[in-house]
Amino acid sequence: MVLNYKNILFKELCDSYSKVLEKPIEQFIDSDIKQHDIDIFKNEANQESPFDKLNLKKHMYDLYTQGKASIVSKKISNARVCIVTENVKEFYPWNTWSTVFQWMGVPKDSSFWQIYIYSSKVKRVLPNEGPIGPEHLNGGYTYACKSDCIVIYRYEEATRVLIHELLHASCTDNMNNSVELREAATEMWAELFLVTILAKGNYKKTLELWNIQDHYIQDLNYSVKTFHSVTSAQDYGARYTTLREDILDNFKLYLDISYKPKRTHMSRFTSPNLDTYLN
Numbered sequence: 001m002v003l004n005y006k007n008i009l010f011k012e013l014c015d016s017y018s019k020v021l022e023k024p025i026e027q028f029i030d031s032d033i034k035q036h037d038i039d040i041f042k043n044e045a046n047q048e049s050p051f052d053k054l055n056l057k058k059h060m061y062d063l064y065t066q067g068k069a070s071i072v073s074k075k076i077s078n079a080r081v082c083i084v085t086e087n088v089k090e091f092y093p094w095n096t097w098s099t100v101f102q103w104m105g106v107p108k109d110s111s112f113w114q115i116y117i118y119s120s121k122v123k124r125v126l127p128n129e130g131p132i133g134p135e136h137l138n139g140g141y142t143y144a145c146k147s148d149c150i151v152i153y154r155y156e157e158a159t160r161v162l163i164h165e166l167l168h169a170s171c172t173d174n175m176n177n178s179v180e181l182r183e184a185a186t187e188m189w190a191e192l193f194l195v196t197i198l199a200k201g202n203y204k205k206t207l208e209l210w211n212i213q214d215h216y217i218q219d220l221n222y223s224v225k226t227f228h229s230v231t232s233a234q235d236y237g238a239r240y241t242t243l244r245e246d247i248l249d250n251f252k253l254y255l256d257i258s259y260k261p262k263r264t265h266m267s268r269f270t271s272p273n274l275d276t277y278l279n
Contacts, residue, residue, distance in 0.1 A: 005251065005252035005253060006207075006210075006252075006253050006254075007207075009192070009251070009253065010192075010196065010203060010206050010207060010210065011203060013192060013193070013196040013206070014196055014199075014201045014202065014203045014206055015201075016103070017099075017103060017196050017197060017200075017201040018201035020099055020102045020103045020201075021099065021200065021201055023102070025095055025098050025099060025102075026076045026077060026098050026102065027076070027094075027098070028074040028075065028076055028081070028094045028097075028098060029074060029075060029076075030073065030074055031073040031074055031075040031080055031082075032073065033071050033073045033082065037071065037073065037082045037116070038071070040082075040116055040149060041061055041064070041071070041082070041084055041116060041118070042061060044057055044116065044149075044151055045057040045058045045060070045061035045062075045118070046058065046061075049141075050134065051134045051138040051141055052134070052138065052153055053133065053134050053135040054122060054135050056118060056120040056122055056153045056154065057118045057120075057151075057153045059120065060084045060118035060119065060120050060153070061084060061118065063084075063086060064084050068086060069084050069085060069086045070084075070085060070086075070088050071083065071084055071085075072085055072088055074094065075112075076098055076101060077112070078101055078102075078104075078105070078106050078107075078111070078112045078113060079097075079098075079101040079112055079113040079114075079115065080112055080113070080114050080115070081097070081115045081117065082114075082115070082116050082117070083116075083117040083119055084117070084118050084119060085117075085119040086119070090119070090155075092158075093159055093278035093279055095279045096159055096197060096198070096278050096279055097159065097162065099197060100159070100162060100163060100166070100197060101113060103193075103197070104166050104170065107147035107169065107170065108145065108147075108170070108171060109145060109146060109147055109148075110147045110148060112147070113147050113150065113166065113169070114147065114148045114149060114150065115150045115151075115152065115162065116149065116150070116151050116152070117151075117152045117153070117158060118151075118152070118153040119155045119158075120153055120154050120155060121155050121156075122154060122156075123154075123156045123266075123268070124136060124137060124139070124154070124156060124157070124266060124267040124268040124269075125265060125266060125267055126223060126224070126227070126228065126264070126265050126266065126267045127228070129227065129228070130228065131228060131229060131230075131235070131236070131237070132224060132228050132230065132236065132237040132267065133236050133237070134236070136237070136267045137236075137237060137240050137267055137269075139152060139153060139154035139156070139157060139158075139161045140152040140153060140154075140161040140162075140164070140165050141165065142165040142166075142168050142169045143168075143169070144168055144169070144171060144173055144175075145169065145170075145171040146169055147169050150162070150165045150166065150169055151165075152165070156268060157268050157269065157270060159194065159278060160190055160191065160194050160269060160270050163190040163193050163194055163197075164186055164187060164190040167186050167189055167190060168186060172186065172189070173186065178233075179239070180233050180234070180238065180239040180243060181233075181239075181243070181247075183239040183240065183243075184238075184239050184240070184243035184244050184246070184247050185247050187239075187240055187244055187269065188244050188247045188248060188251075191213060191244075191269070191270060192210075194270065194274070195209040195210045195213055195274070198274055198277035198278065199277070209274060209277070211256065212271050212273050212274065213270055213271050213274065214255050214256050214259070215256065215259050215261075215271070216264075216270065216271035216273075217241075217244060217245065217255060218255055218256070218259055218261040219261045219262055219263070219264045220241055220264055220266075220267070220269070221241050221242050221244075221245060221261070222261035222262070222263065223261075223263050223264050223265075224237050224238075224241045224242065224267075225242060226263070227263065230242055240269055241269075
């Protein structure tokens with residue numbers, strides 16, 4: 001008998017997430033904005049970062065100090081989210097995020113997850129040519145095993161980044177591996193979790209959404225290899241693109257060999273077609 005590891009894994013993920021949905025989705029409520037929150041936004045915005053090369057955090061914080069942006073703060077029992085935004089009425093998938101936090105549970109080092117979001121609208125786009133770096137890819141960071149300051153600085157793919165950073169903050173990294181492999185593995189799991197969540201734990205729908213993501217992964221990998229010389233694990237872009245495929249192969253989660261990839265100019269990690277399932 002030949003085992004289908006993809007089906008087995010998604011069945012386990014769907015079963016696990018479905019248990020979360022057996023309980024009512026906890027609704028986010030308004031939370032008071034504290035001086036500590038403003039200080040965090042200021043300090044993180046003014047701190048030189050090797051990842052935020054476009055200074056997206058500083059731009060959003062400057063808008064706040066100029067009165068052109070506001071801070072929104074909401075909480076549930078095990079998470080608190082503060083957002084610097086130019087539009088307090090813009091869409092955020094609070095229900096989706098609530099189930100993410102319910103699935104993750106309480107952090108190991110505190111009673112709740114603390115998220116800070118600079119809601120920059122700058123999207124991830126590949127350059128016309130040449131190498132790709134953090135300015136084309138990154139949108140958040142945290143510190144391993146620390147739940148008190150998870151930072152996200154792009155509106156685009158905020159949910160995927162949230163899951164990715166929560167995994168880091170949950171001590172899931174194998175510190176015996178290189179940073180490239182740790183990032184690729186974390187990103188792979190973030191995407192597997194994401195499609196399960198967006199499909200609301202429905203096994204058939206999860207496979208359908210993964211098929212969409214499978215093809216997008218191939219498009220992005222083809223594009224960075226062919227047009228941006230991402231050919232080895234040492235190329236910065238590999239940890240979020242081509243190395244994902246290596247990790248998937250190690251788990252026998254092979255991509256669709258019948259698909260013919262095409263060039264994309266987007267450098268976001270997940271298909272934009274998945275965004276319609278956020279709520």
